[in-house]
Amino acid sequence: VGAGGETAHLAYNSGASTQHSPLEDENDYEESDAGSAIGQLVNGTNVLAIHGLNAGATSSDFHIEPQLIITTRTGGGGQTGYFATATPGAPNGRPETLRLPQTVTFSRSPGPFTGSFQLSITGAAAGQQIRYVMASPGGPFNADVPAPTLTSTLYTGPVTVNSSRLIRAAVFNPSNGQGGEPSTAQYLLLETGSGNNTSSFTSPLPIAVIDQHGGGGYGPGEPYKTSFLHFFNRGPGDIARLNAIPDVFTRISHKVRGSSSAHFPKRAYGMKTRNDQGENKKFELGGLAKANNWVWYNPWKYDDAYVRNAFMFQLSRDMGHWASRNQPAEMFLNVNGGKLDSNDYWGIYVLTEKIESGKDRLDIESIGSSDIAGDNLTGGYILKIDRADEDETAWQTPTAQAGSEDRIVVVEPEQEDEKPEQIAYIKNYIAGFETAVLADRAGNWATRNYQKYIDVPSWIDVHMLNSFALNPDSFRLSSYFHKDRNQKLKAGPIWDFDRGLNADVDSGAQYDPRQWNGTHFDMSWWKQVWRDPEFIQGWVDRWWELRGGALSDANLNQIITTMGD
Structure with a gap:
C-alpha cells in the first residue's frame, strides 16, 4: 500500500537504495498514505505487513518503529451512543452493541395496589419492539430478575396484573438486536380482607x-x-x-x-x-x-x-x-x-x-485508590474501635491501647478500595500517637507530643457526651475517629446510645450503686490522656462552658420538646 527507498526489483534480501540522515527527534517518521487500500479491509482481523530494508548486511544502525494512525470521520452514517457492555482496553463493538436511546414507560407507577389493573408499556419507535420479563415472587431469581433480551416475551398489548409482580422491560430493534436501557417496576398487592388488611394503613x-x-x-x-x-x-x-x-x-x-x-x-x-x-x-x-x-x-x-x-x-x-x-x-x-x-x-x-465522608455527611476529604503519596495520603480516614466484620480491615496495636478485646477498624477507605500504602500510613500514625502519649506520661507530662497527633477539643467533647449519657458501650464499641487530609486525628462522630440515658438494660447496672463508678475515665486511649492534668483541666473548663450553652437545662429541655413535636 506504500513504499519508500526501495530497489527496483524487491526480493527478500534486497538492500535499501537510499539512506536516512540521523533522526532529529522521536516524531521524525517517514509517512506513507495507506488510504487507497481501505477497500481491502474485511470484517474481523486485518494484517498490515511491513518490510524493512537496510543499506547493507554489516550496517549496525538499522531501526524501524512502525506507527499506524487512523482517523475516523463522522457524518457518514455512523452512530453515537452508549455501549450495552463496556470493553475497556478492547476494541469497541459494532453499531448493534450500542444502547438504543429509547426507554419504556409503564402506564402505572410502581407501588401497592388492590384488585387488578391493566398495565400498558410504551416507548418503542417505528420498527422497534418491546420485550419484557414478568416474575412472580419466589421464582428462580427472587428480586434479581434478569433484564429482558431479544428472546423475552414480546409485548403486544396491555398485561393484566392481579397479584404481586416484578416486571422489567426494554425497547429492541429486531433487525440488528440493539436494545435500550431496561426499566423496572414492582407492584405489590395489598391485603383487603378483614383480618390482615393493609389497604387503609x-x-x-x-x-x-x-x-x-x-x-x-x-x-x-x-x-x-x-x-x-x-x-x-x-x-x-x-x-x-x-x-x-x-x-x-x-x-x-x-x-x-x-x-x-x-x-x-x-x-x-x-x-x-x-x-x-x-x-x-x-x-x-x-x-x-x-x-x-x-x-x-x-x-x-x-x-x-x-x-x-x-x-x-x-x-x-x-x-x-x-x-x-x-x-x-x-x-x-x-x-x-x-x-x-x-x-x-x-x-x-x-x-x-450512615457515618461516611461527603459534603452532606462527615465533611472530610474522601480518600481514593490513587491517593497513595504526599498530602493525599494523609486523609481522609474514618476509623472505629469495634468488633470487625469480615469485609473490614482491622488490627490491634502492639501496646493494645485501644482495648484488649476489640480492634481498630478501618471504615474508610473500604476494604475493597483500600491500598497498602494507605493502611501502612494510618497504622504508623496511630503507632506514633501511642508511642508519644506513653512517653509523655512516663515523663510526667514534661512534654505533650501526643497533642501533635490528636485534636484535643474533639476528644474532650466526645468523652463528655458518652459520660453524660452513661453509655456502657462507650470507647470500646462503636467508638469512631476520623482524620481529614493534613489534619490531626479527631474523636467522633458519636454513635450508638441505645443502652445509655438510663436505658432498661438487662444487667441491672443502672440500679446497682457499686457499678455507678464505671470505666469511662480509664478505657482504651482515654486512660492515657486522662492522666494529663492539662487534658483534665480542659475537660473541666469545657464542661462549665457547655453548661451555659448546649448542656444547659434549657437546651436539653428544648431538644426533648422538639423531638416530642
Whole structure:
C-alpha cells in the first residue's frame, strides 16, 4: 500500500537504495498514505505487513518503529451512543452493541395496589419492539430478575396484573438486536380482607416497604441481598398512606447489621440504594440529605423510648460536631412474597444516616485508590474501635491501647478500595500517637507530643457526651475517629446510645450503686490522656462552658420538646 527507498526489483534480501540522515527527534517518521487500500479491509482481523530494508548486511544502525494512525470521520452514517457492555482496553463493538436511546414507560407507577389493573408499556419507535420479563415472587431469581433480551416475551398489548409482580422491560430493534436501557417496576398487592388488611394503613410517620420478592429473608452475617424499597413521605394532613404512589421506588441492597443487635428478633439493617443497573444512586428519604448509604436502627431491647440516639446526635450537633440525622418510619418487611399484609409489619424503625465522608455527611476529604503519596495520603480516614466484620480491615496495636478485646477498624477507605500504602500510613500514625502519649506520661507530662497527633477539643467533647449519657458501650464499641487530609486525628462522630440515658438494660447496672463508678475515665486511649492534668483541666473548663450553652437545662429541655413535636 506504500513504499519508500526501495530497489527496483524487491526480493527478500534486497538492500535499501537510499539512506536516512540521523533522526532529529522521536516524531521524525517517514509517512506513507495507506488510504487507497481501505477497500481491502474485511470484517474481523486485518494484517498490515511491513518490510524493512537496510543499506547493507554489516550496517549496525538499522531501526524501524512502525506507527499506524487512523482517523475516523463522522457524518457518514455512523452512530453515537452508549455501549450495552463496556470493553475497556478492547476494541469497541459494532453499531448493534450500542444502547438504543429509547426507554419504556409503564402506564402505572410502581407501588401497592388492590384488585387488578391493566398495565400498558410504551416507548418503542417505528420498527422497534418491546420485550419484557414478568416474575412472580419466589421464582428462580427472587428480586434479581434478569433484564429482558431479544428472546423475552414480546409485548403486544396491555398485561393484566392481579397479584404481586416484578416486571422489567426494554425497547429492541429486531433487525440488528440493539436494545435500550431496561426499566423496572414492582407492584405489590395489598391485603383487603378483614383480618390482615393493609389497604387503609396510614401513619403520622413516613412508611417504608422493603420487599425481597420472595427471597426468604436476611440472616446475620449474610451479604447484601437485592430487594426493593417503596418509601412514602407524609402527604396532606401530615399523614403517609400505604395505598398510594410511593415518593421513592428503587432497587436496594439490604442486609442485617450490628453485633449483638443482629440477633434480636427485630434486627437492624444496612441499606444501599441503587439504580436499575445495580450502581449506587442517591435519594432523599424522609427529608434527610441525599445519599445511597443508610442504616435502619431497631429500637427493641433497650431503647424503648426510640429517641436515645436522636437526642444525643442533636446534642452533639449543638456542641458543633457533625452527627447523623435520622427520621422514624413505620416499616413493612415482606420476604415471603405473598400479599403485603399486617404480618409483614415490623414496627417503628429509625432511618439513620450512615457515618461516611461527603459534603452532606462527615465533611472530610474522601480518600481514593490513587491517593497513595504526599498530602493525599494523609486523609481522609474514618476509623472505629469495634468488633470487625469480615469485609473490614482491622488490627490491634502492639501496646493494645485501644482495648484488649476489640480492634481498630478501618471504615474508610473500604476494604475493597483500600491500598497498602494507605493502611501502612494510618497504622504508623496511630503507632506514633501511642508511642508519644506513653512517653509523655512516663515523663510526667514534661512534654505533650501526643497533642501533635490528636485534636484535643474533639476528644474532650466526645468523652463528655458518652459520660453524660452513661453509655456502657462507650470507647470500646462503636467508638469512631476520623482524620481529614493534613489534619490531626479527631474523636467522633458519636454513635450508638441505645443502652445509655438510663436505658432498661438487662444487667441491672443502672440500679446497682457499686457499678455507678464505671470505666469511662480509664478505657482504651482515654486512660492515657486522662492522666494529663492539662487534658483534665480542659475537660473541666469545657464542661462549665457547655453548661451555659448546649448542656444547659434549657437546651436539653428544648431538644426533648422538639423531638416530642
